[in-house]
Amino acid sequence: MLSLDPLGPEWDCPLGSKDLEEEEGPWGGGSGLPPPGCFPGSWRHDVGLDCKGASEGADAQAWTVHYYSLLQSCLQQAGLPETQDRSQAPRTGCPGAEVTLCILGSPSTFLSVLLEAGVQSPGNMLLCLSPAWLTKVPAPGQPGEAALLVSKAVSFHPGGLTFLDDFVPPRRATYFLAGLGLGPGWGREAAELARDLTCPTGASAELARLLEDRLLTRRLLAQQGNVAVPATLAFTYKPPAPLRGGDASPGLRLVELNGKEGQETLVKEEVGAFLHSEALGDALQVAVKLSGWRWRGRQALRLYPRAEQGPVVDTVLALLEKLEEEESVLVEAVCPPARLPFAGSPPPGPELALRICAVVCRTQGDRPLLSKVVCSVGRGDRPLRHQSSLPRTLEAALAAVLTLEAGLSAEQRGGRQVRTDFLGVDFALTVAGRELTPVALELNGGLCLEACGALEGLWAAQRPGLAAEEAAAAPLVETMLRRSARCLMEGKQLLLLGAGGVSKKFVWEAARDYGLKLHLVESDPNHFASQLVQTFIHFDVTEHRRDEENARVLAELVRARGLQLDGCFSYWDDCLVLTALLCQELGLPCNPPAAMRLAKQKSRTQLHLLCRRGPPWPAPSLYAVPCCPLESEADVDRAVCQVPLPGVMKLEFGAGAVGVRLVKNASQCREHFSRIARDLQAEADHPGIGLGWGNAMLLMEFIEGTEHDVDLVLFGGRLLAAFVSDNGPTRLPGFTETAACMPTGLAPEQEAQLVQAAFRCCLGCGLLDGVFNVELKLTGAGPRLIEINPRMGGFYLRDWILELYGVDLLLAAAMVACGLRPALPAHPRARGHLVGVMCLVSQHLQALSSTASPETLQALHDQGLLRLNLLEEALVPGEYEEPYCSVACAGSSPAEARHRLLGLCQGLGIDGPHYPVAYFLSHFK
Numbered sequence: 001m002l003s004l005d006p007l008g009p010e011w012d013c014p015l016g017s018k019d020l021e022e023e024e025g026p027w028g029g030g031s032g033l034p035p036p037g038c039f040p041g042s043w044r045h046d047v048g049l050d051c052k053g054a055s056e057g058a059d060a061q062a063w064t065v066h067y068y069s070l071l072q073s074c075l076q077q078a079g080l081p082e083t084q085d086r087s088q089a090p091r092t093g094c095p096g097a098e099v100t101l102c103i104l105g106s107p108s109t110f111l112s113v114l115l116e117a118g119v120q121s122p123g124n125m126l127l128c129l130s131p132a133w134l135t136k137v138p139a140p141g142q143p144g145e146a147a148l149l150v151s152k153a154v155s156f157h158p159g160g161l162t163f164l165d166d167f168v169p170p171r172r173a174t175y176f177l178a179g180l181g182l183g184p185g186w187g188r189e190a191a192e193l194a195r196d197l198t199c200p201t202g203a204s205a206e207l208a209r210l211l212e213d214r215l216l217t218r219r220l221l222a223q224q225g226n227v228a229v230p231a232t233l234a235f236t237y238k239p240p241a242p243l244r245g246g247d248a249s250p251g252l253r254l255v256e257l258n259g260k261e262g263q264e265t266l267v268k269e270e271v272g273a274f275l276h277s278e279a280l281g282d283a284l285q286v287a288v289k290l291s292g293w294r295w296r297g298r299q300a301l302r303l304y305p306r307a308e309q310g311p312v313v314d315t316v317l318a319l320l321e322k323l324e325e326e327e328s329v330l331v332e333a334v335c336p337p338a339r340l341p342f343a344g345s346p347p348p349g350p351e352l353a354l355r356i357c358a359v360v361c362r363t364q365g366d367r368p369l370l371s372k373v374v375c376s377v378g379r380g381d382r383p384l385r386h387q388s389s390l391p392r393t394l395e396a397a398l399a400a401v402l403t404l405e406a407g408l409s410a411e412q413r414g415g416r417q418v419r420t421d422f423l424g425v426d427f428a429l430t431v432a433g434r435e436l437t438p439v440a441l442e443l444n445g446g447l448c449l450e451a452c453g454a455l456e457g458l459w460a461a462q463r464p465g466l467a468a469e470e471a472a473a474a475p476l477v478e479t480m481l482r483r484s485a486r487c488l489m490e491g492k493q494l495l496l497l498g499a500g501g502v503s504k505k506f507v508w509e510a511a512r513d514y515g516l517k518l519h520l521v522e523s524d525p526n527h528f529a530s531q532l533v534q535t536f537i538h539f540d541v542t543e544h545r546r547d548e549e550n551a552r553v554l555a556e557l558v559r560a561r562g563l564q565l566d567g568c569f570s571y572w573d574d575c576l577v578l579t580a581l582l583c584q585e586l587g588l589p590c591n592p593p594a595a596m597r598l599a600k601q602k603s604r605t606q607l608h609l610l611c612r613r614g615p616p617w618p619a620p621s622l623y624a625v626p627c628c629p630l631e632s633e634a635d636v637d638r639a640v641c642q643v644p645l646p647g648v649m650k651l652e653f654g655a656g657a658v659g660v661r662l663v664k665n666a667s668q669c670r671e672h673f674s675r676i677a678r679d680l681q682a683e684a685d686h687p688g689i690g691l692g693w694g695n696a697m698l699l700m701e702f703i704e705g706t707e708h709d710v711d712l713v714l715f716g717g718r719l720l721a722a723f724v725s726d727n728g729p730t731r732l733p734g735f736t737e738t739a740a741c742m743p744t745g746l747a748p749e750q751e752a753q754l755v756q757a758a759f760r761c762c763l764g765c766g767l768l769d770g771v772f773n774v775e776l777k778l779t780g781a782g783p784r785l786i787e788i789n790p791r792m793g794g795f796y797l798r799d800w801i802l803e804l805y806g807v808d809l810l811l812a813a814a815m816v817a818c819g820l821r822p823a824l825p826a827h828p829r830a831r832g833h834l835v836g837v838m839c840l841v842s843q844h845l846q847a848l849s850s851t852a853s854p855e856t857l858q859a860l861h862d863q864g865l866l867r868l869n870l871l872e873e874a875l876v877p878g879e880y881e882e883p884y885c886s887v888a889c890a891g892s893s894p895a896e897a898r899h900r901l902l903g904l905c906q907g908l909g910i911d912g913p914h915y916p917v918a919y920f921l922s923h924f925k
Contacts (some may be wrong), residue, residue, distance in 0.1 A: 025357020026436075032065035039073035047164055048747065051152040054132035055778075064130040071154065071162075073105035078111075080160030082917035087152065090168040095149075099124045099484045099823045100171045101477075102150055104131065104190050105179030108116025109446040112453030113177075113473040118156030120477045120825045126153035126171070131189040135170065136679070139198045145416065147198050148173040156340040169263040173821075177202035177421075179446060196415040201484035202422070202447065204414025210403060211420065214291040215254075215328045216242055222249040223860055224400035229440045230335055230428075231279040234291070235263075235268060235316060236328035242404070251279050267320075268703045271313050274331060275306055282431070283333035292327030303334065335430035335439050356429060356438065357448045359421045360398040361475035364482065364806030368398035369831065372420075372452040372472030397425045397440065409691045418807045422476045423485075444550070478806055478825045485811055485823035490515035492818055493565050495558065497521045497579045498541060498572030499529040502796065503871045508532040510810055519563055521554060522574075535561060541575050541855040542683050544693035553905065558586065567768075567817030571792045571810070573655045573690050576600060589819040591790070595766030599790040601652050603629040603698040605765060607784065612764045620764030623757045623776070623785045627700035636673050639699040640666040646702045646737035648735070649673065651680070654688035656794075656882040662702060662733035673697060679880065686880055705779035706923060707786070710758035711793045711801060713812045717768040721812075721824045723801050728837075728920040737883060739837045739920035742800050743830045745894055750778060757783035765790075767899075773797065796836060796869040798884040803867070803890075804830040834867065835924060836899040837917055839910060841877045847909035848875055848884065856908070857887065866904060895925055 049064050058063065072082060080777040101117055101124055103110050117125030128134055133152040139145045149170035155163050176199055178190040191205035210216055215234045231251040236243060239256055255270055258262060268622065275286065289301035304312050312331060319329045401420055410416040422443055427438040452472035499522045508529055511518050519535035523542055530536040537557055568588050570579040576596050583590030598604050609624035628639035629652065649672050651662040659676050663669045667804040676695060679685065683692045707727040713720045728739030744751050758774035765788060771791035775786040792798060792809045802808050805828040812822040839848060861868040867888040875884070889904060891897030898921050902911070909915040
């Protein structure tokens, strides 16, 4: 984006001029009418901008019309259709049960966020053009906090479609972001609306006062972010608490003043020392300006040659008279611009300066992510205004802000739910010691976001359908959705059947973090989780022949305890059918018990899908694999005549690949059947793999191809999200998992084939709502189904998906169980790559007892050198084993992650002749 800005008073303001004294407009906090002039283009003006039940003065109505016209102009210039007025037919919805992302602010500032959210969460992104369209109401049970209701808004949908809507009843905001300002107008109303809300809030006047104070943010960036800032001398009048005392910052000199008069001697001494100090480096000019919340957005300053001490002193003294408490006068170095190389002779005209501006967003785990960088070019003989910097520096900037926020109370932040979710950072690119150096000028929100959105608009005009991953606002929208999900689920009462083992320890910490109230039904009376839930019900859930009876008994127990449940779910194989039956008894949302039974029994799944040949095409039958159930030796003899060999024998209700084996002939089939019938007869023989259902088996055709997991989120029969991972080759004749990679390395077309196969197989079995794990193989003829696990994926899958995509399958499953559509981005994007290997006690006992002990692995995990997922607690080898743990490494590419993992496995003793890690990872090249 090129900018040769004309010389104007806004950057060089004479002292005492109106520019230093004037109030801002309503969105900035002042009063009066919108700026004169009209927007280019034409659109309908007879639209219903009045909000029923709310009154606005003439000035406020004028601003509402102004911002509606601005929105239409923005849409028109982006090649998008005009907003349609649907306000005469109010929208109805489910208040408190749907995602509602609400922005109160200028359409041009937030257009990129609005359009992106219209794609990620259609119809749930609402733009309010007036505070009168919003209402705060006291929140029951939460003293001092309020819910925010939306009565009127412009809603955003895919393709840039927008509608002016009324909502009856009003929608309840699950996320609120406001453009804030100071003064008696809309800015103050916006600030008051954002204060002490029950819903997550992305900005507050309290935080804005801190983060848009140039002096405070520069000190913060220099001290905590290790970011270069312009050499600055600050005279601050009764500074705010964060600026009092503390360690000195490189290049920053802070002079605290208790009064504004009689400071001539002090100012003269400090300015003289500053202008002659080495901190100014090669700077030839200094700028004198005001800093503080009241001067937010003002470009008023004076420039002086570095050698002119007298005028600088006079200007500082004059500006001191204008200060209020917690405000400052800054004398700062004007960074000499980096010279842009030109071929041949130097170009005529003024020297050009390079400026860079960018947006950084808070992501999963409160980590900063660089979202977009926009470069600008301007005249080098003028002050650098709005633009910024380099990736590492930018993320350090937001990290410093997050650290500051973590030390603030709810009152200091403006409410319990207030956090800074995105940040703009302005940098100048200058030269220091013959090296290009980015120097932080200031932090801001809307300006950088608007600049990045403007650049995207230029590209979109040339390339309609701009890819989602190129949108600066995409990570911010994902954060809005993630925080909305928390808002909707906080305080929900959920009944959980089956606690699981060590691999599910994350559940209890996550439930506490999300504010879920869990009530647990568990067979083990001494399970550690019994102390971590609201209610513990000891009940034997392993006797599946009595599931219908047990469901009725459990329903009576729930009623007797007076539990007011919002949902009921399970992630434990043993409890899936019982959960569906119990939900049916209690009238809670769930898949039909028949569908869960069908998916739980592997041969029934395949045989049922083989019969589903009707439209729509491709039919589920195309993905099913021939198989035959085995309950006796006679069934084995019949099966070998019906199923082509080699084949795979497995337990009908098994889990974790226990007892799964490749068989090449009838003799091997009989031998393996007899072994399983002898060794694995009841639940006690191998707890947790489904033996409570019996030890019946099946024989299915062996399918050549690469193996993949597809983890799906479905709601109302619609696919909301899918995550595909690749598995490495197994150690035949067994099928215990060896290695995995996420995201998939497949071509997009092949990935889409797997997702559709998994989705259609779930629908074919009647699984319409929930989080499901589907195992498939990709053959030369397309995907083939291995099995459906009608619950959240096990092992490392939930952890990896959360780490890479910021999507929590546990929270999604809990939302579906409560009848709520999970708040997920439409196109989740991975933030890197993970490659991992499984450790087996039979192969790694020596390493797990020495070089790769659990303590060593945990220490490496805590240092960020690997990602550890423990699946078992005891180092006990056995013939029928499951993996002990998963060890993974991250990287910016699959090759980088694979290289790190291989080196780690060699050093820890996990790699060896009998467990060749390089071979297991070879599929991921």
